[in-house]
Amino acid sequence: MYTGEILQSMKKVEAARDANLALEPRRMTAEEKDALLAAYHPDYKESEFETLKMGVSRGDKVPHELAALLQGKPRITAADVDLSRIDYDTDVLIIGGGGAGSSAAIEADNNGARCMIVTKLRIGDANTMMAEGGIQAADKPNDSPAVHYLDAFGGGHFAAKPELLYKLVNEAPDAIQWLNRLGVEFDKAPDGTMITTHGGGTSRKRMHAARDYTGAEIMRTLRDEVLNRGIPVIDYTAAVELILDENGRCAGAVLMNMETRELRVARAKTVILATGGAGRLHYQGFPTSNHYGATADGLILGYRAGAKLLYADTLQYHPTGAAYPDQIYGALVTEKVRSLGAKLVNAKGEVFMHPLETRDVSAASIIRECGDRGNGVKTPDGVGVWLDTPMIERIGGEGTILARIPAMHRMFAKYGIDIRVEPILVYPTLHYQNGGLDITPDGMTAVENLYAAGEVVGGIHGRNRLMGNSLLDVIVFGRNAGRTASEKAKSTEAGTLTLSHIDAFLKEREEAGIGDETVSPKLLPVYTHGNPAVPKKPF
Amino acid sequence: MENFVDVFLFGKCYSVPENLTIMGAMEYAGYQLVRGCGCRNGFCGACATIYRIKGDRELKVCLACQTKVENNMYVATLPFFPLIKEGFELEKVSPDVSVMMQLYPEIYACVGCNACTKSCTQGLNVMQYIAYAQRGDFAKCAEESFDCVMCGVCSSRCPAGISHPQVALLARRLNGRYLAPESAHLNERVQEIRDGKFEDLLSALMQKPVEEMKELYNNREIEA
Numbered sequence: 001m002y003t004g005e006i007l008q009s010m011k012k013v014e015a016a017r018d019a020n021l022a023l024e025p026r027r028m029t030a031e032e033k034d035a036l037l038a039a040y041h042p043d044y045k046e047s048e049f050e051t052l053k054m055g056v057s058r059g060d061k062v063p064h065e066l067a068a069l070l071q072g073k074p075r076i077t078a079a080d081v082d083l084s085r086i087d088y089d090t091d092v093l094i095i096g097g098g099g100a101g102s103s104a105a106i107e108a109d110n111n112g113a114r115c116m117i118v119t120k121l122r123i124g125d126a127n128t129m130m131a132e133g134g135i136q137a138a139d140k141p142n143d144s145p146a147v148h149y150l151d152a153f154g155g156g157h158f159a160a161k162p163e164l165l166y167k168l169v170n171e172a173p174d175a176i177q178w179l180n181r182l183g184v185e186f187d188k189a190p191d192g193t194m195i196t197t198h199g200g201g202t203s204r205k206r207m208h209a210a211r212d213y214t215g216a217e218i219m220r221t222l223r224d225e226v227l228n229r230g231i232p233v234i235d236y237t238a239a240v241e242l243i244l245d246e247n248g249r250c251a252g253a254v255l256m257n258m259e260t261r262e263l264r265v266a267r268a269k270t271v272i273l274a275t276g277g278a279g280r281l282h283y284q285g286f287p288t289s290n291h292y293g294a295t296a297d298g299l300i301l302g303y304r305a306g307a308k309l310l311y312a313d314t315l316q317y318h319p320t321g322a323a324y325p326d327q328i329y330g331a332l333v334t335e336k337v338r339s340l341g342a343k344l345v346n347a348k349g350e351v352f353m354h355p356l357e358t359r360d361v362s363a364a365s366i367i368r369e370c371g372d373r374g375n376g377v378k379t380p381d382g383v384g385v386w387l388d389t390p391m392i393e394r395i396g397g398e399g400t401i402l403a404r405i406p407a408m409h410r411m412f413a414k415y416g417i418d419i420r421v422e423p424i425l426v427y428p429t430l431h432y433q434n435g436g437l438d439i440t441p442d443g444m445t446a447v448e449n450l451y452a453a454g455e456v457v458g459g460i461h462g463r464n465r466l467m468g469n470s471l472l473d474v475i476v477f478g479r480n481a482g483r484t485a486s487e488k489a490k491s492t493e494a495g496t497l498t499l500s501h502i503d504a505f506l507k508e509r510e511e512a513g514i515g516d517e518t519v520s521p522k523l524l525p526v527y528t529h530g531n532p533a534v535p536k537k538p539f
Numbered sequence: 540m541e542n543f544v545d546v547f548l549f550g551k552c553y554s555v556p557e558n559l560t561i562m563g564a565m566e567y568a569g570y571q572l573v574r575g576c577g578c579r580n581g582f583c584g585a586c587a588t589i590y591r592i593k594g595d596r597e598l599k600v601c602l603a604c605q606t607k608v609e610n611n612m613y614v615a616t617l618p619f620f621p622l623i624k625e626g627f628e629l630e631k632v633s634p635d636v637s638v639m640m641q642l643y644p645e646i647y648a649c650v651g652c653n654a655c656t657k658s659c660t661q662g663l664n665v666m667q668y669i670a671y672a673q674r675g676d677f678a679k680c681a682e683e684s685f686d687c688v689m690c691g692v693c694s695s696r697c698p699a700g701i702s703h704p705q706v707a708l709l710a711r712r713l714n715g716r717y718l719a720p721e722s723a724h725l726n727e728r729v730q731e732i733r734d735g736k737f738e739d740l741l742s743a744l745m746q747k748p749v750e751e752m753k754e755l756y757n758n759r760e761i762e763a
Contacts, residue, residue, distance in 0.1 A: 150756055
């Protein structure tokens, strides 16, 4: 399927494959990594960020696109809603139906609470569903939660909140056991030993997987369990504003039907934000591996209600998004491809880095290779480097790709590319929101009775996240929030509902001189694929 | 210069660039998708689509996010299909054939038409995994159905009214819970953590100054 220059470059990759297979590339030193990141990682591009002029994290640096929404115009005013008419009344309101929200619902249900999930698309339309490569847990004899801690802390540039990271690593094996007992089918040897591999920046092989459908397998199982328990799931319904009570505690949310735009009121004793990430904001013009609804809604809702941010200026660009063909431009090519032995190779057929550096370092290295060094392969949509997938079959034997990464094979096969015999072209894609809402170890934000779990949270991973620690995070902190929020619900009552924070926000907005009309939360992106005749109205 | 093709969305003709996916073509035509669009990457099954190329007798199926448009393509999306999902308590069922008979008896009404397999957007052998489910061979049903994204097209084509994705999901959960081997090392580690085995190590790490953590991190041993 490849043509012209691409084909010529691919021949060089093929010619060098034997030599490249034998090569053990050097890992970069700490100094080399620091210099590389500062020069090439998108997070370090000052012009792409601005300082928040208002709100509880005033003075924090965030990307322009996020600033516009955090300081944006609320979709509703207090006058639009009759708070005396309660449509839904529950103990724990969970906003978001991905891995974290579903885990939270199951644990809240276990704790005897009434809970419900609202989600703007369907339960399972979430980044969890798309996580391919795996989930970390230190459960092998040569490993320990302490080693996992060190890997994650260092990989996150020593910025993680120790008390959150402690929870992540120490509860990881229990999370795997919990999932396994819910019926999640992890890859195992015949004797039951988990088949585990490395991820970028891991010092032990602790990546558990279910082929390369790991997140899908986890998500569909959690969804099934939520449905089995009869937990109400209100789909195609977005939260557009949180509701507080007279004491400033969170006490529910205003919901909007995505199809009819009807507004509804949900009252709750505690609320969990599990709304996920922000890839669909396309920071710095990057494509994204994220699902359709990843528009940072939870950050917006939480921020307007008074929840603080942490590290909202750090994003993760997955090193290997598909760079060709353009129909799947930006789609995730799982890190597991490199875990299984595929190396990154430039246009000249040279291995230019160790394939399992941390994601930020790998992404910056690919950007450098394609930029200043001029060693990228030109594609119709941009540029990329080779990921030499046929190496996997050479290392693991014929059949390894179909057995271990069938989704990757299928994704490219639809466009006539057989990754068993041909390498693929990749370039970084916007993948993960490292930062988010600041929480305590029990999952609560700066607003009483408002909890957060999953990608909407910041601080668990520091300033970069390792592969397999996000699936882990949604399970550990989703369950955690489900338990703590349902426990808190036993001793708290929603007071008099109010939306007065909207007026206060509008006033502060005016005082800060913010006049732009960006409406938030964004809820969905708008795509026209370059059709000039289609009006570009926001959703 | 881009080349354009004619695509008929629910029967209405639009001229769209030929390199777009069906989902992209809908957006190019001006649709703001709410339903029928989830992960946009072939994992969530939200964008099940049925189409026919003009003049071609064959009815085809696909995921709209994973399929390029073709000239004279007549497209209907299937953003929702009423599958039967029976509730069960995983801890209270046993992994034998009786659970299938009880929850999804319609699988025994399969007429063997193979329409499910022919309509699978993932190219799975759906009729075969239903046959395994009929026999209570959940391990094989799980293996054969593993890559299912639950788009529901198979069920839309089934004369027996079978909800194949839900049958397969039940089989996989039974297999994962009861039939696949237990992981002894996992259970041991969970117990060690409950016994507090790593508390001292972890709390020591949590208190170390960053410089010392950098030293430890940069010199840690990496498993080959």
